Amino acid sequence: MKQxxxxxxxxEDDLTFCLIDGAxxxxxxxxxxxxxxxxxxxxxxxxxxVLLPPTQAAVKPPTVYPTIAAxxxxxxxxxPALRPPKKRATRFVLIIAVxxxxxxxxxxxxxxxxxxxxxxxxxxxxxxxxSTTNSNHKSTSTSGQPPSICFAEDATAGVRDRExxxxxxxxxxxxxxxxxxxxxxxxxxxCPSMNADSLSSAFADISVTTARYVPxxxxxxxxxxxxxxxxAAHKNAFANSPARMEHLLGNLKWKMGAALNCLHxxxxxxxxxxxxxxxxxxxx
Numbered sequence: 001m002k003q004x005x006x007x008x009x010x011x012e013d014d015l016t017f018c019l020i021d022g023a024x025x026x027x028x029x030x031x032x033x034x035x036x037x038x039x040x041x042x043x044x045x046x047x048x049x050v051l052l053p054p055t056q057a058a059v060k061p062p063t064v065y066p067t068i069a070a071x072x073x074x075x076x077x078x079x080p081a082l083r084p085p086k087k088r089a090t091r092f093v094l095i096i097a098v099x100x101x102x103x104x105x106x107x108x109x110x111x112x113x114x115x116x117x118x119x120x121x122x123x124x125x126x127x128x129x130x131s132t133t134n135s136n137h138k139s140t141s142t143s144g145q146p147p148s149i150c151f152a153e154d155a156t157a158g159v160r161d162r163e164x165x166x167x168x169x170x171x172x173x174x175x176x177x178x179x180x181x182x183x184x185x186x187x188x189x190x191c192p193s194m195n196a197d198s199l200s201s202a203f204a205d206i207s208v209t210t211a212r213y214v215p216x217x218x219x220x221x222x223x224x225x226x227x228x229x230x231x232a233a234h235k236n237a238f239a240n241s242p243a244r245m246e247h248l249l250g251n252l253k254w255k256m257g258a259a260l261n262c263l264h265x266x267x268x269x270x271x272x273x274x275x276x277x278x279x280x281x282x283x284x
Contacts, residue, residue: 150191
């Protein structure tokens with residue numbers, strides 16, 4: 001049904017104009033036309049929804065922006081950048097190393113020369129005012145007399161105290177005692193105050209002492225003359241030699257070394273002490 005807005009008469013739906021006043025018909029007002037009607041509640045069960053905590057539900061998803069290639073980060077440090085060492089420092093270290101090597105080589109050479117010299121001296125604190133005798137081999141030192149001029153280079157080598165020589169030798173081996181006796185023989189035979197007769201006498205005295213300590217010719221390569229106790233024979237052994245003094249010195253060194261090597265360790269220090277006193281008294 002339609003209604004005339006002027007005369008409020010109602011007409012059939014197929015009419016458009018009012019038959020009385022010619023006004024345009026309109027549908028009558030329905031009081032329920034403006035009523036808000038809730039949509040029907042769905043009866044189908046909806047899928048289970050995941051409920052987030054209030055704090056997470058309120059957070060908005062981050063806005064995604066297009067990826068921009070950023071330059072690599074630069075690292076900064078308070079420490080200064082390390083620089084390669086300068087060539088000058090390397091050269092300085094090389095010079096020091098070469099210098100140390102040269103010093104070490106020189107030290108080795110000096111030590112080798114000292115050992116090659118073969119001169120082992122008696123300590124300077126040997127007392128020179130005591131005298132003693134050996135119970136088996138009589139050899140008395142002269143006490144209270146200063147060393148002769150022959151041992152001015154090393155006064156301890158000319159000490160006349162037998163016990164002092166014995167005390168030094170008892171803590172040494174045969175090689176050390178041999179070097180010491182040879183050193184003192186060189187001083188004696190090159191002493192300007194010693195003449196041929198004095199040197200021959202010293203040679204004979206030491207030779208007789210050696211023969212008494214070592215009466216076995218096998219210790220001297222089978223030489224029977226070495227073990228003889230005839231003092232005159234030893235003194236005249238090289239009487240006709242043109243280089244008599246050199247032969248005496250060389251033979252004496254050989255005999256002393258062979259005797260020490262052949263003697264028992266308990267007798268080596270006694271032999272050394274007796275021969276040392278004979279050398280010290282020879283210039284008198």
